[in-house]
Amino acid sequence: MRKFRSTPILSALLLLTVASNPALAQKQKKEKAGYDRAARATILHDAIVYLGADTESQRVSLVTPGHEVVVIERSGPWVKVFANTDVADDQDDDQKPDFGEDQVVTPSSGWVRDKGVLSPSTPNGDLILYGAAANFEDQATQPHAPKGAAAAAHLLYRRVAEYFPDSPLAPEAAWRSADVRWQIDRLDIKSLPSAKEQDASLRPTIYDGELKRVIKNYPGTKFAAQAAFELIDNKLCGDWQGLPKCPELETNLYEKYAQQYPDGPKTAEALYNATYRQGVLVTMYTVEENRKKADAASARTQSLAQQLKAKFAQSDYTARAASIAYKVQQKIATYGTDRD
Numbered sequence: 001m002r003k004f005r006s007t008p009i010l011s012a013l014l015l016l017t018v019a020s021n022p023a024l025a026q027k028q029k030k031e032k033a034g035y036d037r038a039a040r041a042t043i044l045h046d047a048i049v050y051l052g053a054d055t056e057s058q059r060v061s062l063v064t065p066g067h068e069v070v071v072i073e074r075s076g077p078w079v080k081v082f083a084n085t086d087v088a089d090d091q092d093d094d095q096k097p098d099f100g101e102d103q104v105v106t107p108s109s110g111w112v113r114d115k116g117v118l119s120p121s122t123p124n125g126d127l128i129l130y131g132a133a134a135n136f137e138d139q140a141t142q143p144h145a146p147k148g149a150a151a152a153a154h155l156l157y158r159r160v161a162e163y164f165p166d167s168p169l170a171p172e173a174a175w176r177s178a179d180v181r182w183q184i185d186r187l188d189i190k191s192l193p194s195a196k197e198q199d200a201s202l203r204p205t206i207y208d209g210e211l212k213r214v215i216k217n218y219p220g221t222k223f224a225a226q227a228a229f230e231l232i233d234n235k236l237c238g239d240w241q242g243l244p245k246c247p248e249l250e251t252n253l254y255e256k257y258a259q260q261y262p263d264g265p266k267t268a269e270a271l272y273n274a275t276y277r278q279g280v281l282v283t284m285y286t287v288e289e290n291r292k293k294a295d296a297a298s299a300r301t302q303s304l305a306q307q308l309k310a311k312f313a314q315s316d317y318t319a320r321a322a323s324i325a326y327k328v329q330q331k332i333a334t335y336g337t338d339r340d
Contacts, residue, residue, distance in 0.1 A: 258270045
């Protein structure tokens with residue numbers, strides 16, 4: 001077999017290839033660190049990492065549900081791991097790391113009890129992970145939710161798609177993981193004073209990397225359609241400030257979505273949102289005494305309501321749109337206060 005000798009030129013070319021391909025660089029980084037698929041695992045509960053295989057040993061770190069470990073060896077009821085190996089990787093994940101205080105944890109080696117350690121080779125692992133994620137997600141919606149429940153749901157759903165990509169649960173798990181993260185980031189940003197800015201570019205952008213991956217990895221599915229609908233949030237105005245610019249812009253966003261996903265699970269809602277905004281524009285233009293634009297918005301309101309009736313006759317959004325269209329016909333304000 002012919003052997004090739006490494007040369008400075010060849011080495012430079014290899015470095016250039018890796019540098020120009022972040023995915024390849026990340027893969028090689030993990031392989032060099034020993035992060036092969038067989039050794040990767042996650043833990044379903046809070047697990048203390050000890051310096052030695054003994055509960056009396058020094059505590060090194062804590063692995064919270066959904067974070068990864070790399071299994072190095074097993075000894076009776078103990079597993080030696082390199083813990084929280086995904087924390088550094090998350091920091092390369094587009095705009096920001098995983099939310100939660102766990103993001104500051106430094107990967108470290110040690111021993112954990114051999115229970116609740118789930119890997120890609122665990123029988124029914126996809127179902128177990130999905131169920132654990134769903135339980136954490138449910139807890140996160142309750143009053144006085146346990147700290148970290150939402151973060152755990154996000155990561156555990158993510159592991160389903162990563163560890164079991166061929167599972168029938170993988171597409172929905174990927175969507176749910178992205179959705180949980182989106183909702184938490186969205187809530188944080190909505191609490192900022194800048195959330196009321198009319199121009200969306202004047203407030204922080206909600207992290208969209210995971211939703212975009214759902215669209216890329218599962219094209220043509222209802223999960224891709226749901227992800228695309230949520231992405232509209234990043235383009236919406238904060239406070240309309242009584243000006244027609246925003247509802248006009250948002251109408252176009254929702255109509256464009258409905259055209260791109262004509263049979264999606266969010267299409268009826270998108271068309272209703274467009275209908276409502278056109279109804280609002282009728283009021284705004286009427287106040288401005290712009291009869292031409294008010295009439296055009298009125299006609300568009302009726303058209304959108306008819307589209308809903310034709311395609312989504314049984315949807316609540318169709319009935320709601322019909323109510324908006326009726327109010328517009330009756331010259332009842334749909335924005336502000338009507339005191340005739």
